[in-house]
Amino acid sequence: MPNPMSAKTMFRLGLLLGIVGVLFYVVLTPLLGWAITRFSFYNAAITMLGGLFSLLQQGTFFGGLFLMAGSFVVRSAEEAVAGVRGGGTPRPGSCDG
Secondary structure: OOOOOHHHHHHHHHHHHHHHHHHHHHHHHHHHHHHHHHHOOOOHHHHHHHHHHHHHHHHHHHHHHHHHHHHHHHHHHHHHHHHHHHHOOOOOOOOOO
């Protein structure tokens, strides 16, 4: 059975994947576009390579966003479980007696 990831690890991994996705978009996509127009490589291999770069960019960026958003949900769940296990006192302003 796999070990669950903590919220902190999820956020760090999501941030790393998001940065890699942005770097793919900012650096590699214009570089590939320049190479295509500079050398007139309008063939199937270069088109497939462009599609691969686009796939990598979108996958890493959106995967990173998903992990970063999920880390907030996991953190809330971790706090709720800790509150239930610890029998914590209700927070001020809550409706619990």
